[in-house]
Amino acid sequence: MFEMINNVHALRVIGVLVGGMVATACAGPISDGNVVRWVEKTVAERQPTAQDKLFDQIAWVADIRTAIQFGKEYNRPIFLYSGMGRINTGRC
Secondary structure, three states: OHHHHHHHHHHHHHHHHHHHHHHHHHHOOOOHHHHHHHHHHHHHHOOOOOOHHHHHHOOOOOOHHHHHHHHHHHOOOOOOOOOOOOHHHOOO
């Protein structure tokens, strides 16, 4: 959760900087209040939809025992992923 908040904050900062540059290049200098409003509006428009967030509904767990417990409790299959930090090689 903390990482997500940091990411949103970083996106807002980047948005303010980029928005300020774009607005200045197109229409000359604009007030800080207009840039902030534009960034907030743009951030709100680009938030993920419910359809985009379906991935978050998966009960990701870090150990097999918890996965087995959830699988039994919710009558769901288990997907086991094991990696050694080299997912790009196709060998997990």
